Amino acid sequence: MITKVTAAGLAQDAADFLAFKRAMGMSYRRAEFDLNSFVCFVRQRYGEHRASLEEAVTLWATRAGARKAITVGNEFGVVRQLCLFRRRSNPRAFVPEHAVAPVRESVFVPYIFSHEEVLTLIGAASRHEGGNLCGTMLRAFTLVLYCTGMRLGEATRLRMEDVDLRRGILTVQRSKGRTRILPIRDDLVAELRHYLQHREKVLASTGVGASPALFVRRNGAALTLHAASDVLRRLLRDLGLKPASGRCGARPYEFRHAFAVHRLTAWAVDGVDVHARLPQLSAYLGHLNVLGTEVYLKATPQLLELASQRFEQHSLGRRLKP
Structure with a gap:
């Protein structure tokens, strides 16, 4: 019919x-x-x-x-x-x-920042003084992106009520249909405490007084997704991680990919059962299911090399048994 x-x-x-x-x-x-x-x-x-x-x-x-x-x-x-x-x-x-439309899997391969590149980016963000965004705020913002794996929009939408530094918790409100609570490390807590002191001075100097947004610009207005994406893209271009024009090269979103891959790699180096930890990482990242997190297992040669070494050791051990 x-x-x-x-x-x-x-x-x-x-x-x-x-x-x-x-x-x-x-x-x-x-x-x-x-x-x-x-x-x-x-x-x-x-x-x-x-x-x-x-x-x-x-x-x-x-x-x-x-x-x-x-x-x-x-x-x-x-x-x-x-x-x-x-x-x-x-x-x-x-x-x-x-x-x-039978093809559903993306063939896109993300750019994974090395630890050195992450440190370089954070340093460049800390020194940034152009436009309406100051280095202190941008440093805190990039640290939140890398240390939590938040999506860019999730980080820009953070409000003061989502921050509990006493308990070391950030709350991501209603992202992808769900809210999640993210424990954070003491060093990130210390960085955010320092930023909040700076934030108070900015709001006082501009006469705004108070703002519900966590990340604010020099004029006291909330940091927008467009402004955050634009300034991070400029930093990537200045550092040679992205061409001077076009959409190729590293993107601001790569902080999330770097967080996931670096976490998985650290677990693998420590001898942790990575597959057993995937559900935890999936929940932390806010993926709908663990399938969205498994893609990171093949995102870096280091992870694949570690997996190959473990398999070889396991196979050799079985052959040597009497």
């Missing part, structure tokens, strides 16, 4: 679907963007005439051949969820097969 739809009908279905998901506590902000894109595509191609949903989904998913496979797969997944939602009220409604 051919399912016929109109752009207006799809728009209403999308609104109902988002309301259903948000009633269960999910934000679905990115999904809303993708669904709006799909509805606009249907409206531009078919107007308000009835069209085949199967044809519309296929044309939309294959509309640009140069897009990354992971992007196509993520967008298609949202539209497929919408189709499954529509089937709740019509058991015969069309639902596309996964074969329309």
